[in-house]
Amino acid sequence: MTDTIRIIDLFAGPGGLGEGFSAFETDTGSFPFKIVASVEKEESAHKTLTLRAFYRQFRGRKVPDAYYEYLSTNEKVNAEEFFSKKCPEEWAAAKQETLGAPKALGSEDHEEIFSEIERAIEGHSGPKLVIGGPPCQAYSLVGRARNKGIKGYTAEKDDRHFLYQEYLKVLDLVQPDVFVMENVKGLLTAKVNGESIFAKIRKDLQCPARALNSDRDEIEYELIPLAYPLEDLGGLGHFRDKDFVIRAEDFGIPQARHRVILLGVRKKVRKSNIQGELLARWRSEAHLTPGQVLADLPRLRSGLTRCKANDFMSWRNNLYNGFSKVYSALSFSEVAQDNAQRAYESTSEDPGQGGRFIPMSGNRATGMPVWLKNWFKDEAMMGVVNHQARNHMPEDLHRYLFASCYASVNKGASPRSADYPEELAPAHKNWKSGNFVDRFKVQAENRVASTVTSHISKDGHYFIHYDPSQCRSLTVREAARIQTFPDNYFFEGNRTQQYVQVGNAVPPLLASYIAEVVFCILDSAPRE
Incomplete structure (x- = not known):
């Protein structure tokens, strides 16, 4: 033609x-x-x-x-x-x-x-x-x-x-x-x-x-x-x-x-x-x-909402305060407890929250197929765009840590509301009503991700990162990777607007x- x-x-x-x-x-x-x-x-x-x-x-x-x-x-x-x-x-x-x-x-x-x-x-x-x-x-x-x-x-x-x-x-x-x-x-x-x-x-x-x-x-x-x-x-x-x-x-x-x-x-x-x-x-x-398409992206930590300080030490101290509750709740599996322990130990250095642009050095190991890497990558780019972690409530970070560790030993399945101990349950009067059984959902490392929708612009609870050490929901770039947008595709607007764009595409x-x-x-x- x-x-x-x-x-x-x-x-x-x-x-x-x-x-x-x-x-x-x-x-x-x-x-x-x-x-x-x-x-x-x-x-x-x-x-x-x-x-x-x-x-x-x-x-x-x-x-x-x-x-x-x-x-x-x-x-x-x-x-x-x-x-x-x-x-x-x-x-x-x-x-x-x-x-x-x-x-x-x-x-x-x-x-x-x-x-x-x-x-x-x-x-x-x-x-x-x-x-x-x-x-x-x-x-x-x-x-x-x-x-x-x-x-x-x-x-x-x-x-x-x-x-x-x-x-x-x-x-x-x-x-x-x-x-x-x-x-x-x-x-x-x-x-x-x-x-x-x-x-x-x-x-x-x-x-x-x-x-x-x-x-x-x-x-x-x-x-x-x-x-x-x-x-x-x-x-x-x-x-x-x-x-x-x-x-x-x-x-x-x-x-x-x-x-x-x-x-x-x-x-x-x-x-x-x-x-x-x-x-x-x-x-x-x-x-x-997700493990194949997200593994090479820079590690990040979330920020904190409703706190006087939103820095690395505040984030780490909050994670420490909830660690014992999470560790106890994972007593059904030594592997899950080990994952939680390693996650906390990895927080000795601050990976940062990311930003509009993050420089990258070297190529991290990833299981991404070569043909898909060719689709995503742009050799002229020296970093990652739209890769910034949102802020979360301190108690939600404890639930994210528990959920990601739970999924890591349950073939990627996220915990249901009945799997959370009382000390990790959110203060929702309908938490045990049966309407919120899957309120928190991990995008498991080795299972196909659930549908990325515009709802990701809300609280992020349905889009928890599989890596326990990061304790956060997916970034715009990670959602865009799951949606197969090339890495040089830049999303304009504020972060909420960016999430909506990715979810609707x-x-x-x-x-x-x-x-x-x-x-x-x-x-x-x-x-x-």
Whole structure:
């Protein structure tokens, strides 16, 4: 294929899905996918998106030193001021790609967004692609449970249920050869007025113009499950809902992330040259784990909240005060007690809390596969970004130490509320009600991590580091590693905003596999 495939990225977040597509490289060394318009409404995510769009301007050529200079400072630097002076042409192109400012589909920004999209595809005769996933709060199981507690809430009046219609409008405008739509697994069971939302979405996506009563051409699409054997594709349109669920851990992503991914292909685009399962090339029985993807990152300690002092000695003294309680609670296992003892003994030196940028010296031993190391690493970087431990309540550090030691001798399983002794139990009146049995969860060293979600921006209790000596929740960089963001991917905004961005994103590595599928489809397709 000689024509660049132009991409419109909707509800882009920090750009995980777009990153996978833009990073895809063919066997001949070309990068066929080019993002020409990204739409995102949240300000910090938009800043991250723009910075990455700037980085992509140098795809296939040397990234300027200015980019690494920006990453390696621990001072507050305004990216707009910094790059508009050092690389004005590329920064202007990046801003154009992200529409210049945060913009929301389905708002007063509608006309401006559509005008920018039309500009981006004007005169392009090659393939076009639309990607993205409408916000999932209305579809997720957690979101639906939360909505039930809102007085007067009705799904029929929740506009978030219908944001997919904005996606339809863009499909109707762009009329792409292929589209990729991602959402949470809860979409399969969400209902409005007793009607399955997913069934309606599937039907509407098959012909956006018809669903919208548009006066544009009625382009029809086949919806194809990405992990379905192609020899069975003769029955297009008769797939079960669950066939569209992708288990990310089966494809080299170190977390149990199950998402609905719809691949829409125009009916006149042939798929005859693809063999076997669409994603079969990357399917693996050997799941990656946090121990493999986090071990080489610098050790950190947490800080302390609700304390007069937040320094190393205060942290160490607090850990000492809780050590005897933890050690006693681990009496069921000498190995667990030994792990706790070693964890405390390792605190003789302060590893620090990290920061915006941490210099690194040498390569620590790690079980990370070479191919994954090549995906993460950037030889031009001399350190790690977005790697700063948050502060925790002193008593929570004791629970973290207990939980990580417990998991280390229980095949990675975290302790339940009944496993905590009274002296380590939190002062929650409902602690023993059965509603908080897994309030604290360790991301075990040798088990696939649980799904990284935006909830990691809250208290971090569900994302405890497996190393007892660190006694903390995961950093933004560690969560980004589990999400497979490259190490040179910098997240803008405050730390809470960074966590939300990472948790809401599509794993870029998984997106790159989907990109190869899409490229194979388009490369073998005759143009109309």
